[in-house]
Amino acid sequence: MAEAPEPFIRIRGLKQSFGDHEVLKGIDLDIMRGETLVILGGSGSGKSVLIKHLPGLLRPTHGTVTVNGLEISQLRERELGAVRRQMGFMFQGGALFDSMSVAENVAFPLREGGVRKEKEIAQRVAEALEIVRLPGEEDKMPADLSGGMRKRVALARAVVGKPACIFYDEPHAGLDPITADSIDHLIKDLQRHHQITNVVITHEMRSVFHIADRIVFLDQGVIRWTGTPDELQATQDPQLRAFIAGDSGEPWND
Ligand SMILES: Nc1ncnc2c1ncn2[C@@H]1O[C@H](COP(=O)(O)OP(=O)(O)OP(=O)(O)O)[C@@H](O)[C@H]1O
Ligand SMILES: [Mg+2]
Numbered sequence: 001m002a003e004a005p006e007p008f009i010r011i012r013g014l015k016q017s018f019g020d021h022e023v024l025k026g027i028d029l030d031i032m033r034g035e036t037l038v039i040l041g042g043s044g045s046g047k048s049v050l051i052k053h054l055p056g057l058l059r060p061t062h063g064t065v066t067v068n069g070l071e072i073s074q075l076r077e078r079e080l081g082a083v084r085r086q087m088g089f090m091f092q093g094g095a096l097f098d099s100m101s102v103a104e105n106v107a108f109p110l111r112e113g114g115v116r117k118e119k120e121i122a123q124r125v126a127e128a129l130e131i132v133r134l135p136g137e138e139d140k141m142p143a144d145l146s147g148g149m150r151k152r153v154a155l156a157r158a159v160v161g162k163p164a165c166i167f168y169d170e171p172h173a174g175l176d177p178i179t180a181d182s183i184d185h186l187i188k189d190l191q192r193h194h195q196i197t198n199v200v201i202t203h204e205m206r207s208v209f210h211i212a213d214r215i216v217f218l219d220q221g222v223i224r225w226t227g228t229p230d231e232l233q234a235t236q237d238p239q240l241r242a243f244i245a246g247d248s249g250e251p252w253n254d
Pocket of ligand 2 (some may be wrong): 048049092
């Protein structure tokens with residue numbers, strides 16, 4: 001019998017407390033190589049905290065995170081550097097450095113990772129801007145860009161290190177529906193043409209149905225539900241249905 005494929009990231013028994021506030025209460029999750037996994041959940045459910053564990057930006061209170069066969073929760077900062085070079089991030093808010101040009105923003109992870117040759121940096125920045133469909137925009141300053149363009153620059157910065165995996169924390173926030181859709185196309189292109197594993201936190205249900213291969217629903221620090229987009233469409237779980245419909249349960253006709 002064929003063995004089940006190794007997940008790219010394996011999370012087991014992950015708990016995270018801040019003081020006496022237990023935010024993650026025991027997460028078990030496998031993220032498979034090449035999939036687009038969407039993390040859903042209400043505000044404060046622990047999505048950002050969970051995603052910050054994947055590159056080892058937080059240390060688990062309990063449990064393990066294994067990336068590509070390597071248990072990262074006990075690694076030193078220096079050893080984590082090598083793990084993080086396989087990963088790209090688009091953080092919540094997606095802030096660019098306002099005093100740096102587009103090129104300098106995108107080059108940032110390369111320089112952090114020790115790439116020194118200016119010619120190589122320029123070439124990789126150009127390729128990353130090509131991928132996010134902003135070719136030739138190197139010299140612009142963030143203040144001169146629209147919200148959607150800033151998101152694409154943040155995505156170029158996530159892509160420039162040729163990562164195996166990209167984490168996106170609310171990449172659609174603040175975008176109009178059409179610009180959000182173009183971000184979804186980029187996310188799927190990265191998966192299909194660059195074999196990138198995507199982990200996406202979003203509240204944009206339209207995007208979820210466009211991009212997700214698999215969805216997990218986080219509620220108060222536990223995974224309450226896992227399934228495919230079709231299974232989510234068909235679910236009878238009242239809490240999930242309310243979440244999809246954007247219904248808080250409060251009356252409108254008063
Ligand atoms: N560094 C920290 N120190 C203390 N508490 C924290 C820290 N980071 C997160 N928390 C708390 O953990 C809980 C979950 O936060 P998290 O940012 O993961 O929520 P979220 O699901 O991403 O919400 P949103 O959809 O609003 O972004 C919140 O109550 C938050 O205040
Ligand atoms: Mg968050």
